[in-house]
Amino acid sequence: MSYTTDSPFKSISILYRKSHIWLSNGCAGAGLTAAQAVVILILCDFRALTQDEITKRLSLDKSVIAKTVTKLEEGGFLLREPNPRDKRTYQIRPTEKGWQVYPLIKQEVEGCFARMTQRMSETERAEFRRLLALAADTTLEPEE
Amino acid sequence: MSYTTDSPFKSISILYRKSHIWLSNGCAGAGLTAAQAVVILILCDFRALTQDEITKRLSLDKSVIAKTVTKLEEGGFLLREPNPRDKRTYQIRPTEKGWQVYPLIKQEVEGCFARMTQRMSETERAEFRRLLALAADTTLEPEE
DNA sequence: TAAAAATGGTGGCAACTGCCACCATTTCAA
DNA sequence: TTGAAATGGTGGCAGTTGCCACCATTTTTA
Secondary structure (H helix, E strand, O other): OOOOOOOHHHHHHHHHHHHHHHHHHHHHOOOOOHHHHHHHHHHHHHOOEOHHHHHHHHOOOHHHHHHHHHHHHHOOOEEEEEOOOOOOOEEEEEOHHHHHHHHHHHHHHHHHHHHHOOOOOHHHHHHHHHHHHHHHHHHHOOOO | OOOOOOOHHHHHHHHHHHHHHHHHHHHHOOOOOHHHHHHHHHHHHHOOEOHHHHHHHHOOOHHHHHHHHHHHHHOOOEEEEEOOOOOOOEEEEEOHHHHHHHHHHHHHHHHHHHHHOOOOOHHHHHHHHHHHHHHHHHHHOOOO
């Protein structure tokens, strides 16, 4: 008997948890957890960001980013440079070691989507991507 | 500046986290966390299940379900009846208190989907639901 | 300009989850 | 039928996340 998913809430939970398991396994060899990998990814995409900018781009709580950034600095994947213009903030940049794992992470993240959509047509896959983005953006709207 | 979602991986993370925050807030008044609410939901849907059946229906690790069921039993939301046919298992049923929160949980879970799809047309919403289910089912396929 | 508010960041706590080792029981196979 | 494998469940540990209280700094405002 197959336990087919019946509710969107459950589907989203399953997709989230499975893709994080895949990313964890894919990045374990590089010494990175899934959450750390995502931060490296966004950091390499933008070259340099403050913690607050990372927080907004990933829409995670700022304390979560603080902890992840600390771990990544300890692991030598990024550097915090104090910002002379605003002493409250750091400029955060990937190190050489960070750049080295960037291609792997990009590939793993794209692989997750490919894997969960392998039974979709090209058209369905594009539509799924569009609707996911629309839903996520709607979620981020300020409350009224 | 709006930080629009660009990758499906990120979209799924955001949708998962936001919907769990919504469900947590919606169920806090009933003395339930989001994970507990989902177990009550599936239990009331099927009237009686073993832990293993809950595990399969939610595709969560069995130890996660064990912990949640323990908490729910302590909270008086469900009962474990030892199963005479197989002494390894319990039959788990909602109590009266469990049944009382069922309608609220159902409403909250449906509200999550309505909320994230509020900018979609009816057609898009149906298609999104279908594609989510397809992706989640694909994810659950045995590896080959 | 001084007080108040906003911003960026940190640390603690709790909830959720996955993985693993383990136990008891049941099922399967030699 | 007995030993091995599978099944259902538990407990510990670690990773991810959100919320809150708090601090330092910057910006706003009265």
